[in-house]
Amino acid sequence: xKQRNKMKKALAVCTALLMLACSLSACGGASKEGAxxxxxxxxxxxxxxxxxxxxxxxAMSESFMNANPDVTVTVEYTGSSAGVxxxxxxxxxxxxxxxxxxDGETEKGAVENVVAIDGIAVxxxxxxxxxxxxxxxxxxxxxxxxxxxxxxxxADEAIVVIGREAGSGTRGAFEELLKVEDACRYAQxxxxxxxxxxxxxxxxxxxxxxxxxxxxxxxQCLSLNGVAAAEETIAAGxxxxxxxxxxxxxxxxxxxxxxxxxxxxYLASEEGQQIIQxxxxxxxxxxx
Amino acid sequence: MKHRARKNAAEAAAKRVFAFCGVVAxxxxxxxxxxxxxxxxxxxxxxxxxxxxxxxxxxxxxQEPSYGIFYIILSSVVGTAAxxxxxxxxxxxxxxxxxxxxxxxxxxVVQPAVELLAAIPSVIYGLLGLMLLNPLMxxxxxxxxxxxxxxxxxxxxxxxxxxxxxxxxxxxxxxxxSAASLRAVPNELRAASLALGASKVQTIFKVTIPAARSGxxxxxxxxxxxxxxxxxxxxxxxxxxxxxxxxxHSVRFLTTQLVSEMGYAEGMHRQVLFSVGLxxxxxxxxVNLVLQKLRKEAExxx
Numbered sequence: 001x002k003q004r005n006k007m008k009k010a011l012a013v014c015t016a017l018l019m020l021a022c023s024l025s026a027c028g029g030a031s032k033e034g035a036x037x038x039x040x041x042x043x044x045x046x047x048x049x050x051x052x053x054x055x056x057x058x059a060m061s062e063s064f065m066n067a068n069p070d071v072t073v074t075v076e077y078t079g080s081s082a083g084v085x086x087x088x089x090x091x092x093x094x095x096x097x098x099x100x101x102x103d104g105e106t107e108k109g110a111v112e113n114v115v116a117i118d119g120i121a122v123x124x125x126x127x128x129x130x131x132x133x134x135x136x137x138x139x140x141x142x143x144x145x146x147x148x149x150x151x152x153x154x155a156d157e158a159i160v161v162i163g164r165e166a167g168s169g170t171r172g173a174f175e176e177l178l179k180v181e182d183a184c185r186y187a188q189x190x191x192x193x194x195x196x197x198x199x200x201x202x203x204x205x206x207x208x209x210x211x212x213x214x215x216x217x218x219x220q221c222l223s224l225n226g227v228a229a230a231e232e233t234i235a236a237g238x239x240x241x242x243x244x245x246x247x248x249x250x251x252x253x254x255x256x257x258x259x260x261x262x263x264x265x266y267l268a269s270e271e272g273q274q275i276i277q278x279x280x281x282x283x284x285x286x287x288x
Numbered sequence: 289m290k291h292r293a294r295k296n297a298a299e300a301a302a303k304r305v306f307a308f309c310g311v312v313a314x315x316x317x318x319x320x321x322x323x324x325x326x327x328x329x330x331x332x333x334x335x336x337x338x339x340x341x342x343x344x345x346x347x348x349x350x351q352e353p354s355y356g357i358f359y360i361i362l363s364s365v366v367g368t369a370a371x372x373x374x375x376x377x378x379x380x381x382x383x384x385x386x387x388x389x390x391x392x393x394x395x396x397v398v399q400p401a402v403e404l405l406a407a408i409p410s411v412i413y414g415l416l417g418l419m420l421l422n423p424l425m426x427x428x429x430x431x432x433x434x435x436x437x438x439x440x441x442x443x444x445x446x447x448x449x450x451x452x453x454x455x456x457x458x459x460x461x462x463x464x465x466s467a468a469s470l471r472a473v474p475n476e477l478r479a480a481s482l483a484l485g486a487s488k489v490q491t492i493f494k495v496t497i498p499a500a501r502s503g504x505x506x507x508x509x510x511x512x513x514x515x516x517x518x519x520x521x522x523x524x525x526x527x528x529x530x531x532x533x534x535x536x537h538s539v540r541f542l543t544t545q546l547v548s549e550m551g552y553a554e555g556m557h558r559q560v561l562f563s564v565g566l567x568x569x570x571x572x573x574x575v576n577l578v579l580q581k582l583r584k585e586a587e588x589x590x
Contacts, residue, residue: 144440158430158441165528166349167552182350187442187538189528191548202419203426203443 042070045259049076049083049096052169053245055279056116057096063275064266071259084110084248093260095248098173110248115267116281119212119234119242120174123200123219130154132223135240139178141207144185149205161187162199162208174209177241209241211280235285245281321569328566331355331559340563346530348549348557355560357545361567363533364542367447367522368515371454376508378455379462380497383504386463387470388492406460414524417453422525425449429536442538445527450539453521458511465510469503469586470496502586509579516571519543542568 047057054077061073078086080097084105087095101112122138124130130152133141140146141159150156163186164171170193175181190196193214200208201218208219212229215221221229224240233239249256253264266272273283332340335355343356382402386395426444433439473496481491497504519541527538528548540548545564553561 147440160441160443162443165548165552166346167549167554167557169552172349182347185440186529187440187527188445189530189538189540189548191523191528191551199443199445202423205441206443 041068041259041262043072043259045071045073045094045263046092047073047075047083047094047096047247048078048086048092049094049248050080050098050245051077052098052118052173053077053096055169056245056276056281059275059279060267060272063271064263067266067271068262071262073263087248087250090250093249093256094263097246097248098243099246100244101246101248105248109250111250111252112244113247113249113253113264114244114284115247116245116276117234117242117284118173118245119229119231119239119282120170120177120209121212121215121229122207122209122222122224122241123197123215124207124222125201125204126218126220127204128154128157128220130222131220132226134225135178138224139180142175142178142180142184142186157205160203160206161185162196162203162206163189164193164196164209165189165191170209170211173243174241177243212282213277213280231282234282242282244284324562324566324569327559327562328569329563331556331563334556335560335563340560341567344532348553348560353556355556357542357560357564357567359530359532360540360542360545360564363447363531363539364516364568364571366533367450367454367526367539367541368512370447370451371458371515372508372512374451375455375458375511376462379459379507379511380466380504382459382463383466383470384492384497386467388488388496402460402463405456406464410457410518410521411524413453413457414521417449417521417525421449421452425536433536439536440538442527442529442536445525445538446536447526447533447539448535450522450526450541451535453525454515454518457518457521458514461514462507462511465507466500466504469500469506472503473499502582506579506582506586509575509582513572513575513579516568516575517543519547523547542571 047061054075057075057077061075065071065073075096076083076086076092080099083092084095084097084101086092088105088108088110095110098118101110106112122133128149130149133152137146137152141152142161142163144161146152147159148156149159161184163174163184166189168191175184188199190199193210196208196210197214197216197219200206207222212231212234215229223229227233227238227240229239229241234242247264247267249260253261256264267276276283340355340357341361342358343354344358345354345356346360347354382398386398386402390398422444424444425446425448426442429441429444429446433441477495477499478491481495482488486494522541523544526541526544528540528544529538530540531537533539542564546561546568549557550561
């Protein structure tokens, strides 16, 4: 019995030592690798602005810091206007805005760098005969003023208004772009893109909204104001339910410090572009 | 001698292990209670108790947000009550069938079926509700509200679907507990009733069920707890808009409120969601207090 206990103890110690060794070597490996990837970049890069850009910024800063281990990227989500304001005051390096910069902002020296475009598709079930809506009609549907597809030239079918839950970024963007913030009367509030897609596909007369990249063949994607939802029309700025994600700088990117330039170079690199597409965004035409 | 010493040591060690396991449960309950109170209380102060509990506007992300969860509380209460009203009679009669009426062969089919019902994960109930019940409900809704100017069509995801799913989900709990307590009724009571000339049905309703009353009530309360705490299945069939809980309205329960909005909520919105959790927790605590009281009563009767 005692013998066995001793053996057990020895085994446990061995395992612990082995694990320690493994973790140590893993650490060493990581730092070596990082040193190889990074140049001489170090310091702090600060961003502030749009809450809608959180997903993009988190993914991008994490990946950027992995590539440049001596750099710390901090992002504050204070809202588009507040972000550009901090930029102009000089308290941050980059101001995030999920809209075009206003004239007043560019006059004060902010430069608009569109890094990605957010597009929202409006979908219905396959059987729906309506294929195009104006943005006014869409707003009327979501505020409950229009309640039957026959009012829009479709079949006599009640409209089932499907949307996302409060707090969802897609819902925030949709309501903001349509100017129906907090005026929507949802028949169903679902908590994921997949649920909206599935419910819209399965319910006769349903209408819903999702990120463009999530649209599949189970639903019909509506044109808005005669413009089809597609990467090309969104990149060209023709499709109404889209908005640019701007990372504004005070002056041209080329005039910024080394760190900011590296950030924008990373955004334009293949890795950066993959991250942008990975979070469901569209690359702007004039990338780089 | 050595042997006994070793045995004693093993006994002592085992005792400690048991004690530790017992403490884990107590610690878990205590820490959950403390955590829910600590996280759930601030929003009451921030929003105001009556505005939070009795406000009917849920607009957590508006410019001027309002955090009224009254409809959500009401939906949970009404939904639970309706599903219990619907499910308990069926469950009770099933239990009576199992224990009093059916022969051994039939009971051998029904009993495992009921037990299997309890083993089905709630997401499966939700899926079936989503695929079968909701389309059916939408047809009913269209027929009932044809030409209505005010009704908002929900596509079949409504209170009624949630109630039906919940009613089925609480069946096994109520059936099993009720059947056990019916079986525990001494046969002498039945024999006496029959000997006095009462029919079998009279005996069941006037003698056996009253005798098993506290056990049956325990089953009902357990069913209430199950219905109140269910989230997954309801989230899939109830629609999820915050509305007055009427049968064909899309509704949101306390549980689904947490499930669906916790992901992206921040600031006061998030704090209020913790308050929603606290309200749910207090409801469940209340149900359990009633349950413990009932159990004590049952013991006294026995």
